[in-house]
Amino acid sequence: MRVVVLEHGTRRRRERRRRAWWTGGELLVTVGIVLLLLVVHQLWWTNREAKEGAQRKVEALEREWGRGGGADSGTAASSEPGSPSSSPAAGEASVRVTIPDGTVANPAGSQSYAVLTIPRLHLRVPVAEGVGKQSVLNKGYVGHYRNTQQPGQAGNFALAGHRNTHGEPFRYINRLAPKDTIQVETEAAVYTYVVDRTLRQTSARDSGVIRRTPRSTVHPAYGYTSPGYYITLTTCTPEYTSRYRLVVWGRLSSMRPR
Template identity: 35%
Template sequence: MAVRMIVRTFSELCITAGALIVLFVAYVMFWTGVQAESATAGQIDTLQQEWVEQPVPDATAAPPPPPKAYTPGRGIAVMYVPRLGGKWEWPVLEGTSPAVLKKGLGHYAATARLGETGNFSVAGHRRTYGDPFKDFPRLRPGDAVVLTDGTTWYTYRITTKPYRTVPTDVGVIDPVPRPLRKNAAGFDRPGRYLTLTTCEPEWGSSHRLIAWGRLDATHPVTQGKPPALAG
């Protein structure tokens, strides 16, 4: 009798544990994506509304003041990567905290501003919260990464295949990228660079995948979409 009770109790615990595991997997694979879709759409809507309301620069006026510092947690740009899909569109927010990366991509706060000399560096989830960088390994040299801040289009071009490294390889986001593997980035002097980072392997975080790019072109949003997005 006692053995039967133990077996029954153990079986019930296994069933309960299995149900919890299934619910957790469903949450990770499905519900975080639903949350991310709503959050990212909200971030893009907010940015676009701010851009509509911002004053149009007066070409005859005195030089404008230096741009304000990015506000932690706030949207700063929208990114497009045609290689990752025609509908791939993600907001870039300031900071890389877990809370920020639930809403979109995150700009490393210590790195350069968009389009400026230095290294504009961005992190994103490989999986969960919309899987923004799920297809990161598909990136190839020459691929366009296009961003807009509401006034200007910035077209960067990927210069390397994804580079696999460890989380402590922080030199990948230096102003002139200095990864542990010498010359992996291919840059040896100041420039206007882009670094994209995500987790590796696909469902883990023991390593990182890195892709670097260089600013290729800029033009005002009033001239329409850049050639990289024209198709």
């Protein structure tokens, strides 16, 4: 009969291996829990916090402007003398519009000064100057690209917003279709734009889409060739990435002074 003798050194090595496996398993579980918490924070908490903050800012702007209601939902604002008709101009002819006194021409950096309403998406969010992440976009606001025009002005009123997390105001702008309305309220007036066309994907460096006469430098078939009164909405695409940009364009249809 053969007797197997286990040396103390062998037992110690086995014990160390068991401890290493146990420690590794605990670390993996801990890392998994931390990652899960980060995902919950990004996908749920930041959205909730930003949406609530954006709603409070909209209400604050309405109080500041001395009114409690929002823009007309789902209908274009009526035309006024000096403003364009309620229908978009034919072809690419520019539209003439009178900008009422009091329109904010040069808001301070990160200042919220307008409210964007998209009835089809049940969206109503503040517009702030600049597109900084911490100062504007991560608050759930929509940001106005500096050096582009203001609402109602000739040229291109260009905006950016998150598609995912931090309120994700532009999550579903890919659902916008021609003739959908976009309203921009300021202290001076309500401007109604009508969605005209969409560029589903372009480079993040395609600066042509926010020029005064917007036209993609990557996909030249998309955009405009004549001056006009435009609005541009930009966001990241595909979802949960920032590799490309999704662009929606519209034309000014009407203006209603407050």
